[in-house]
Amino acid sequence: MTVFAPEILPWLLLIPFIGGLLAWQTERISAALPRWIALFTMLSFFIITCLLWLQGGYSGGAVIEAIGNTPQWQLEFQRDWIPRFGISFHLALDGLSLIMLLLTGLLGMMAVVCSWKEIDKHVGFFHLNLLWNLGGVAGVFLTVDLFLFFFFWEMMLVPMYFLIALWGHKGATGRSRISAATKFFIYTQASGLLLLIAIIGLVLISAQTTGVLTFDYEDLLNTSMAPAVEMVLMLGFFIAFAVKLPVVPFHSWLPDAHAQAPTAGSVDLAGVLLKTAGYGLLRFGVPLFPNASLEFAPIAMWLGVFGIFYGAVLACAQTDIKRLIAYTSVSHMGFVLVGIYSGNMVALQGVVVQMLAHGLSAGALFILCGEIYERLHTRDIREMGGLWSRLRYLPPIALIFTAASLGLPGLGNFVGEIMVLLGAFQANPAAAVLASGGLILAAIYGLIFMQKAFYGPAKSAVPLPDLSARELSILVVLAVLLIGLGVYPQPVFDTSVASMQFLNSVYSQSVLPTVPTAGW
Numbered sequence: 138m139t140v141f142a143p144e145i146l147p148w149l150l151l152i153p154f155i156g157g158l159l160a161w162q163t164e165r166i167s168a169a170l171p172r173w174i175a176l177f178t179m180l181s182f183f184i185i186t187c188l189l190w191l192q193g194g195y196s197g198g199a200v201i202e203a204i205g206n207t208p209q210w211q212l213e214f215q216r217d218w219i220p221r222f223g224i225s226f227h228l229a230l231d232g233l234s235l236i237m238l239l240l241t242g243l244l245g246m247m248a249v250v251c252s253w254k255e256i257d258k259h260v261g262f263f264h265l266n267l268l269w270n271l272g273g274v275a276g277v278f279l280t281v282d283l284f285l286f287f288f289f290w291e292m293m294l295v296p297m298y299f300l301i302a303l304w305g306h307k308g309a310t311g312r313s314r315i316s317a318a319t320k321f322f323i324y325t326q327a328s329g330l331l332l333l334i335a336i337i338g339l340v341l342i343s344a345q346t347t348g349v350l351t352f353d354y355e356d357l358l359n360t361s362m363a364p365a366v367e368m369v370l371m372l373g374f375f376i377a378f379a380v381k382l383p384v385v386p387f388h389s390w391l392p393d394a395h396a397q398a399p400t401a402g403s404v405d406l407a408g409v410l411l412k413t414a415g416y417g418l419l420r421f422g423v424p425l426f427p428n429a430s431l432e433f434a435p436i437a438m439w440l441g442v443f444g445i446f447y448g449a450v451l452a453c454a455q456t457d458i459k460r461l462i463a464y465t466s467v468s469h470m471g472f473v474l475v476g477i478y479s480g481n482m483v484a485l486q487g488v489v490v491q492m493l494a495h496g497l498s499a500g501a502l503f504i505l506c507g508e509i510y511e512r513l514h515t516r517d518i519r520e521m522g523g524l525w526s527r528l529r530y531l532p533p534i535a536l537i538f539t540a541a542s543l544g545l546p547g548l549g550n551f552v553g554e555i556m557v558l559l560g561a562f563q564a565n566p567a568a569a570v571l572a573s574g575g576l577i578l579a580a581i582y583g584l585i586f587m588q589k590a591f592y593g594p595a596k597s598a599v600p601l602p603d604l605s606a607r608e609l610s611i612l613v614v615l616a617v618l619l620i621g622l623g624v625y626p627q628p629v630f631d632t633s634v635a636s637m638q639f640l641n642s643v644y645s646q647s648v649l650p651t652v653p654t655a656g657w
Contacts, residue, residue, distance in 0.1 A: 140192060143214040145185065146228040149238075150279055152182050153245075153272030157265040164261025175249045175264040179271070183242030190239065195232035195632045208355065208639050211235075218285075223340070223351035227282040233636035236489060236629065237278045237409075237416055240496045243618075244408040245271045247611050248401035251504045255400055255511070256304060263304055267401055270296035270410075277413045281354040283336045286421070290413070291329050297402065297410065298322045305397040306459075306510075317390075317397035324390040328380035335373025339425065342366065358424060358643075364432075371426035371433065378422055381414035382470045385444045395463035400507030403459065407466050408500035412492050415473045419488070419636075423477065424643050430478070431644075437478040438561065438568045442575075444471030449578035453585060457516050458509070461586060462502045465542055468575060469495045469550070475572055476557035480644050484560020485637040490629055491553025494622055498541040498550055501615040505535050508608055509590070512601045518586065523595025530604045532591045534612045541619050543583035544576050549622030 156178025160171035194211055210229040218226045230238075248267060256263050273293025280286045298318045305314030336352070343360040344350045351357065362370075380387040395403050423430045430437075448468030455461035469491070476488035508531060509524075510516055525532040541548040544555075554576065561569035604612070622629065 141189060141212065143212050145189070146212055146214040146230060146279060147226075149182065149185055150228065150272065150275055152178060152185075153268040153275060156181075157268030157272065160264035160268065161261040164259070168257075168260050171261040171264045172249065172253055175268055176246065178268060179242060179245035179249055182271075182275075183239070183246060186235065186238045186242050189230065190235055190632065195235065195635060208358075218282075222284075223349065223353065224284045225282050225353060226285065227353060228279045229281045230279065231636045232632040232634070233416070233419060233489065234278045236493060236632055237412060238275060240412065240493055241271055241274050241278070241409045244404055244496060244500050247500060247504065247615070248404045248408075250607060250611055251404065251507060252399060252401035253607060255507060259303070263300070266296035266299045267405065269293075270300065270405060274409050274413060278416060282352050283340070283354060283357065283421070284352040286354075287329070287333055287336055290332065290417075291326075293410070293413075294322060294325050294329075297406065300402040300405075301394055301398045304399040304402070306399065306516075314397045317393040321390045321394045324380055324387070328377040328387070331373045332377035335370045335377070338366075338370050338373070342370075354421070354425075360425070364428065367426050367429040368432065371422065371429035374422040374426070375418070375433070375437070378414040378417045379440075379474075381417075382411060382474065383414075383467060384440055384470070384474060385447045385467065388444070388448075388467050391467065392460045392463040395459050395466075395503070396457060400503060403503035403506070404500045407462070407503055408496040411466065411470060412496060415470070415477070415488065415492050418474075418477050419485075419640060424640060427643055431480070434478040434480060435565065435568075438475050438565050441471040441474030441478070442568050442572045444468065444474065445572050445575035446471075446578065449575050449582060452582040453578065456518050458518055458586065458590070459503065459506050459516055461518070461582065462499060462506065462542075465579070465582065466495070466499055468579065469499070469542075471575070472554050472557045472572065475561050475568065479557070479560045479564040480641075481560045481563055482634075482637055482641055483563070484557050485640060486630055486633055487553050487556025487558075487560055489553075489633040489637070490549065490622065490626055491557060493629060494541065494549030494553050494619065497615050497619050497622070498538050498548075501538045501612055501619075502535075502542065504608075504611060504615075505531070505538065508604065518589045520596060521590040522593045523591075524601075525591045526595055527601045528603050530609055534604075534609075534616060535591065536587060537616050537619070538612075539583045539587055541623075543579040547620065547623045549619045549626070552623055552626045 156174055160174045163170040210231050212230040215225055215227040218224050270293050273289050276289030280289060302315050302318035339357055340352055342362050343357055346361060383391050445468050448464045452461050452464035472491055473488050476484040541550045544551045558569050558573055
């Protein structure tokens with residue numbers, strides 16, 4: 138089997154940016170050409186990440202181990218960039234980042250395919266923004282220099298702004314599209330400012346104690362600081378990631394953004410953009426500030442529990458199916474927050490599965506929303522009904538993804554949520570018991586969606602076109618992957634175990650000597 142050299146990492150990062158430029162410049166030749174270029178680009182990205190996964194070596198302590206609290210990577214590429222300020226072009230790959238890159242490549246392809254017929258204006262510029270957004274996401278998952286990480290963290294927001302503002306839902310007014318895009322941009326930019334301040338503070342404190350100015354993640358891991366300073370800097374990182382996750386009360390941008398975004402934008406937003414926040418907490422937020430994270434963990438877990446209930450209750454009250462699914466994302470990301478701050482291997486591996494499963498199921502549900510809108514020209518669930526008798530393939534496939542969203546056993550979401558709850562019970566039994574009540578509310582909003590949209594008397598006798606081969610193939614692939622993840626999640630565990638072992642070892646070395654209780 139081919140063993141990739143570290144130089145594959147910058148090329149993997151460049152692929153979406155090069156593909157986006159080519160798609161933009163070839164629009165004048167043919168309207169179809171940008172679509173094919175974008176599809177080939179994300180297919181190439183996905184194939185390379187699959188080959189990296191097949192290369193193996195991600196499980197076990199041989200790949201990522203705690204050596205002086207410094208991780209070791211499967212692949213690592215580093216070149217000096219701005220040495221005067223300790224900034225380097227430092228990319229690294231481990232099991233956690235690989236899983237996130239696989240999800241990015243897969244949903245990137247699905248976003249291109251599902252928008253094949255929907256986008257008919259400025260096709261080249263659309264795919265430029267879509268691919269550059271995905272490139273920014275890939276940069277977040279690959280970089281381990283905090284300056285470079287911040288660059289990609291902010292860079293991926295600009296293309297998403299244009300996706301919402303220029304190609305927002307056809308039923309929305311231009312003002313509402315722009316308002317939703319502006320709200321998204323302001324929220325994320327404000328949180329990015331906090332992140333930048335926290336990064337600079339961490340770097341300056343490290344320089345004071347070591348005499349070396351550096352933005353490198355590995356060097357900053359061992360920074361010693363006063364408890365109060367550590368707490369302040371940790372909160373800067375936490376709030377920045379909480380806005381993107383999103384955590385209540387920083388969530389209000391998400392339903393508006395989803396309601397106005399094109400289908401591909403919603404797939405990208407729910408499937409991979411939200412996962413950058415969970416990844417940021419796992420990679421940077423907790424390991425850089427383990428003692429402050431321990432102290433803050435009970436608050437974070439209760440915020441997650443509140444988000445689970447808040448998102449689920451509001452989902453039950455929605456009439457717009459895209460807003461309904463957006464609020465379910467708030468609820469599901471509450472499980473991610475609970476798992477991250479439970480601080481044990483069971484919960485941490487459950488978080489990885491939950492992020493992967495939610496990306497697949499939420500992405501598929503937003504694709505279904507787009508397909509329903511193309512046929513009914515409405516997203517109002519009150520104007521639907523009886524679709525099971527009017528369509529052959531769409532309703533049963535919608536049932537699969539709705540069942541996944543409510544955590545039905547045998548599907549990927551169940552594995553992630555049950556592992557998070559098991560791990561959380563070790564750390565905070567009361568929070569775990571209450572969080573499990575969110576599964577009941579998930580069943581309620583799932584049944585509301587299915588009953589109002591697909592059962593009951595048909596609103597019209599006019600026949601509707603069923604799913605095309607293109608539409609059906611997207612959903613079948615995602616359904617098979619969700620079922621596979623629910624039945625046999627072991628490959629995900631094996632790939633992520635070493636990354637989570639390193640994270641757990643940081644917790645143990647930093648806090649267990651002073652906190653003799655189990656878990657957190």
